[in-house]
Amino acid sequence: MSNIILQANHLVKTYTQRSGKFGFGTTQVKALDDVSVSLIEGKTLAVVGESGSGKSTLARCLLQLQPLDSGEVLFTNQGIPQDLAKLSGNDLRSIRKNLQMVFQDPFASLNPRMRVGEIVGEGLLIHEIGKASERQQKVIAMLKRVGLAEADMQKYPHEFSGGQRQRVGIARALVMQPKVVVCDEPVSALDVSIQAQILLLLKELQAEMSLSYVFISHDLRVVRHIADDIVVMNGGKVVEQGKVEDIYQYPQHEYTQNLLTAIPGKKYSSGKKAVNA
Amino acid sequence: MTAKMNKVSPLLELQHVRISPNKMPSRMLVNDVSFSIDAGRTTCVVGESGSGKSLTALSVMGLLSKQLQMTSGKILFNDSGFGVQDLSTLDEGGLRKIRGAKIAMIFQEPMTSLNPVLTVGYQIGESITVHLGLKGDALKVKIASLLEMVGISPSRFNSYPDELSGGQRQRVMIAMSIACEPRLLIADEPTTALDVTVQAQILKLLDELKTRMNMGMLFITHDFGVVADIADNVVVMFRGEVVESGTKDDVLGNPQHPYTKALLDCVPDAEGKKPLRPIDYAWLKENQAV
Numbered sequence: 001m002s003n004i005i006l007q008a009n010h011l012v013k014t015y016t017q018r019s020g021k022f023g024f025g026t027t028q029v030k031a032l033d034d035v036s037v038s039l040i041e042g043k044t045l046a047v048v049g050e051s052g053s054g055k056s057t058l059a060r061c062l063l064q065l066q067p068l069d070s071g072e073v074l075f076t077n078q079g080i081p082q083d084l085a086k087l088s089g090n091d092l093r094s095i096r097k098n099l100q101m102v103f104q105d106p107f108a109s110l111n112p113r114m115r116v117g118e119i120v121g122e123g124l125l126i127h128e129i130g131k132a133s134e135r136q137q138k139v140i141a142m143l144k145r146v147g148l149a150e151a152d153m154q155k156y157p158h159e160f161s162g163g164q165r166q167r168v169g170i171a172r173a174l175v176m177q178p179k180v181v182v183c184d185e186p187v188s189a190l191d192v193s194i195q196a197q198i199l200l201l202l203k204e205l206q207a208e209m210s211l212s213y214v215f216i217s218h219d220l221r222v223v224r225h226i227a228d229d230i231v232v233m234n235g236g237k238v239v240e241q242g243k244v245e246d247i248y249q250y251p252q253h254e255y256t257q258n259l260l261t262a263i264p265g266k267k268y269s270s271g272k273k274a275v276n277a
Numbered sequence: 278m279t280a281k282m283n284k285v286s287p288l289l290e291l292q293h294v295r296i297s298p299n300k301m302p303s304r305m306l307v308n309d310v311s312f313s314i315d316a317g318r319t320t321c322v323v324g325e326s327g328s329g330k331s332l333t334a335l336s337v338m339g340l341l342s343k344q345l346q347m348t349s350g351k352i353l354f355n356d357s358g359f360g361v362q363d364l365s366t367l368d369e370g371g372l373r374k375i376r377g378a379k380i381a382m383i384f385q386e387p388m389t390s391l392n393p394v395l396t397v398g399y400q401i402g403e404s405i406t407v408h409l410g411l412k413g414d415a416l417k418v419k420i421a422s423l424l425e426m427v428g429i430s431p432s433r434f435n436s437y438p439d440e441l442s443g444g445q446r447q448r449v450m451i452a453m454s455i456a457c458e459p460r461l462l463i464a465d466e467p468t469t470a471l472d473v474t475v476q477a478q479i480l481k482l483l484d485e486l487k488t489r490m491n492m493g494m495l496f497i498t499h500d501f502g503v504v505a506d507i508a509d510n511v512v513v514m515f516r517g518e519v520v521e522s523g524t525k526d527d528v529l530g531n532p533q534h535p536y537t538k539a540l541l542d543c544v545p546d547a548e549g550k551k552p553l554r555p556i557d558y559a560w561l562k563e564n565q566a567v
Contacts, residue, residue, distance in 0.1 A: 050472035051443075191325040192499060196543035197555040218472065221502070224549035248549070262477040263547045265502030268529070 004076065005212050006039040006062065006180050011071035013057055031057040033236040035071075039180065044206070044213040046227035046244070048220060048259070054236040055216050059184045062214060063099050064092060075099065077179065097127050100173035104185035106165030110157040116143070116168050117153030123176045142175040143168075146201060163194035167201070174205060182214040187222060199226055220263050224248060232256045286355050287313035288493040289337065289461055294350035294365075296332055296341065296517075302348060307332050308517045310350075314510075316460065319487060319494040321504045321525075323540075324514035330497045333514070334463050337495065338382055339364060339372040354380070356460065378408040381454035385466040387446035391438040397449045398424075398434035401456055408457045423452040427482060444475035451482065458490055465497045480507050501544045505529060513537050535561055 013032040019025045031054045039045045047055045060066040062073055064084050073084040077098060087095065100123075103109035110119055117139055124135045140150050146167040157165055166186060173181055183202070187195040203226065206213060217223050223230060224244065231241040232255065240253040251257045260266075296307035307329040314320045322330045335341050337352055352364040356379055364375065376382075384390045392400060401420050405411050411419055421431035427448040438446055447467060454462060464483065468476040484507055487494050496507060504511055504525065511528040513521045513536070521534040532538045539561065542554040 050474065192501075193325060193540065193543045193556040196545070196553045199545075199553060200555065219545075220473070221545040221547050224547055225545045225553055244549070248547070258474055260547070262473040263502065264473070264476065264480070264500060265505035266547050268505035 002043075003041045004038045005041040006076070006214070007074040007081070008035065008037050008058075008062060009072050009074070011035040011058070011061055011073070012069045013054075013061055013066065014069055030236045032061060032068075032071075035233070035236070035238050037231050037238065037241065039212050039214055040229070041179075041212050042206070042210050043228040044215050044226055046215045046217060046223040046230045047233060048217055048223055048230060049233035050218060050259075052235075053233040055218075055233050056184055057236075058233070059101070059182045059214060059216050063096070063101060063182055065101075075180070094127070097123065097129075097176045098179040100176055100178040100181050102166075102169050102173050102181060102183040102186045104188055106162055106169055106189065107157075109169055110165060112157055114156075115153060116148075116155050116157065116160075119157070119168060120153075120172045120175055123172065127176070129176075138175055139171075142171045145205070146171045146174075147197075161194075162190055163197060166190060166194075166198055170198075170201065170205070174209065174211075177209065178211065180212045180214065182216070184216045185218070186215075188217070188219065195222070202226065220248075220259060232259070286353070286361055288316045288355050289314045289495070290351075290353040290355075291333070291337070292351040292353065294333065294336060294352065295348045296329070296336060296345055297348050299344055299346055302346075306345065306517050307336070310514070310517075310519050312510075312512045312519065312522055314461065314493040314495055316493050317488065317491040318509040319484070319496055319507055320510045320512060321496045321498055321508035322512045322514060323498060323501065323504055325499060325540075327516070328514040329517040330499075330514050331465055334382070334465050334495060334497050337364065337461075337463060338376055338380060339367065339369075340382075354461070377404045377459075378457045379459055380461045380463065381457070381459040382463040382465065383447070383450045383454050383467045385469050387443065387450045387470075388438060390450055391446060393438055396435045396437055397441070398436075401449065401453050404453060405456045419456075420452075423456055424449075426455070426486070427452045428478075442475075443471055444479060447471065447475075447479055448482070451479075451486070455486055455490065455492075459492060461493045461495065462487070463495045463497075466499070467496075468503065469498075469500070476503075477506075483507065501529070501541060513540070535564065 011032045012034060015029045015031055017027050017029050019027045035058060037045065047058055049055045061068050068085050074081040075084050120142060121135050121139045124138060143152055148167055187198050190198060205211060215226055227244045230244050230247050232239050234255045240247060240256045247256060251260055290313040292311050294307055294310045295305055297304050310333055312320060322333060324330045336347055347365055353361050354364050355361045398420050401423055402416050405416060405419055420434065424431045424433060429445060429448050468479050471479060498504060508525045511522065511525050512519055513528065515536050521528060521537045528537060532541060539556040543556055545553060
């Protein structure tokens with residue numbers, strides 16, 4: 001039995017771009033063109049596509065970090081679906097603690113002037129969750145859970161490696177005990193060994209905290225490992241969606257087929273089987 | 278190749294190259310690295326960030342930052358007709374004759390390597406004029422043929438870099454690099470910033486050009502998938518040292534070194550059959566593997 005926790009219906013988002021000589025003209029770019037997706041509770045929905053496909057816009061619009069032109073985003077909290085696109089101000093702010101985001105670039109997404117303890121605890125502070133001592137306990141527990149130490153609270157982001165910073169980013173998102181986490185290319189900037197660590201950490205945390213992930217990625221090898229369902233986007237449109245196994249084995253759309261054949265090393269590994277031995 | 282060339286030395290041979298910061302000569306950023314590249318073959322150098330793979334490539338071109346120095350070793354370049362010379366002993370003037378003409382390089386981010394205020398045609402022409410002395414119509418013909426070779430319409434001659442997509446920019450970089458028909462092409466993560474479908478096209482293009490021009494290629498990457506697609510030989514680096522090297526089939530199919538095995542184990546496979554295993558550095562250290 002599967003409950004849909006986040007359901008987006010007919011999302012449309014258009015950007016206006018300056019164009020032509022000296023930017024005097026304008027063109028409309030449809031970043032989301034009638035996009036509908038649904039996220040099942042406790043599962044991972046991967047959104048894949050190439051640059052410009054609209055996958056990051058979708059991530060931001062799901063969390064209302066960007067206003068939609070039209071469409072609805074239904075978030076089901078304690079059995080009651082609410083349209084996030086219609087909420088505003090305080091209502092949206094209070095529901096947002098259930099919806100968190102992990103960003104791609106762990107160098108750009110952490111304030112360099114804040115200590116890690118402040119960064120991770122800021123959400124708790126804003127939402128006035130618990131007393132100061134309780135908040136601190138939560139931050140410490142979360143940092144430990146993602147593989148950092150209590151002493152790291154006093155450090156600044158620049159004192160950490162890329163993988164450790166991504167752990168801070170994950171701790172910041174998860175300390176709020178959210179229901180839905182949108183991960184926008186969370187491992188793209190990391191070395192392959194660190195990437196494996198972070199993917200496994202995300203999977204463990206998902207099971208422990210019964211999280212639902214929207215996982216934005218351009219890397220189909222990574223998606224194969226983390227996702228349950230998958231949405232393939234191209235030019236602002238969903239070209240194909242379904243179960244991960246089905247899409248990888250029987251891609252229907254030509255664009256999906258192209259993406260899958262372009263995975264580097266695929267010919268070698270399927271021809272030889274040796275590379276993964 | 279003729280029969281009497283059977284004792285031919287490789288196109289490029291690195292022997293015991295060591296690189297350290299000027300201020301800390303005891304700290305080896307690249308430690309005793311040796312490998313070779315033959316004409317018409319691709320050697321991939323793989324490793325994590327900080328493994329010294331890019332420094333190794335830069336040292337071949339004599340492009341190390343002034344704070345770093347090559348403390349020992351030889352970089353032997355076999356320039357047909359001119360004999361073998363040690364690039365590490367050349368002065369700036371000698372290197373300038375080789376860079377761009379005999380050894381060319383392409384980088385990860387094509388936009389930062391192209392000048393935004395000059396047309397791509399002009400930029401491709403620059404090194405041809407400098408090294409081959411072509412001018413006027415002859416130069417234009419040459420540029421047009423290069424653009425065609427890398428799969429860009431010659432009508433793009435007067436385009437500026439910002440009018441091109443990432444893949445097209447990288448094609449322009451490739452056109453620039455092969456303009457003087459170099460013997461060796463150094464490619465430092467040339468496809469890392471590109472989409473997968475574009476990456477596949479660029480890898481195919483590089484492989485075709487390598488065969489057609491009988492170039493040697495030194496290809497730096499962190500992606501074993503790319504290695505599987507493009508390499509003939511593989512060199513695995515870890516913390517400045519070569520831990521394993523050999524043919525692609527040996528290194529990928531039958532890795533000997535524990536670090537190589539561990540690194541291969543954390544690459545996700547497209548079939549999703551293999552469990553992901555991060556590298557256990559503590560275990561490697563305990564077993565004195567690295």
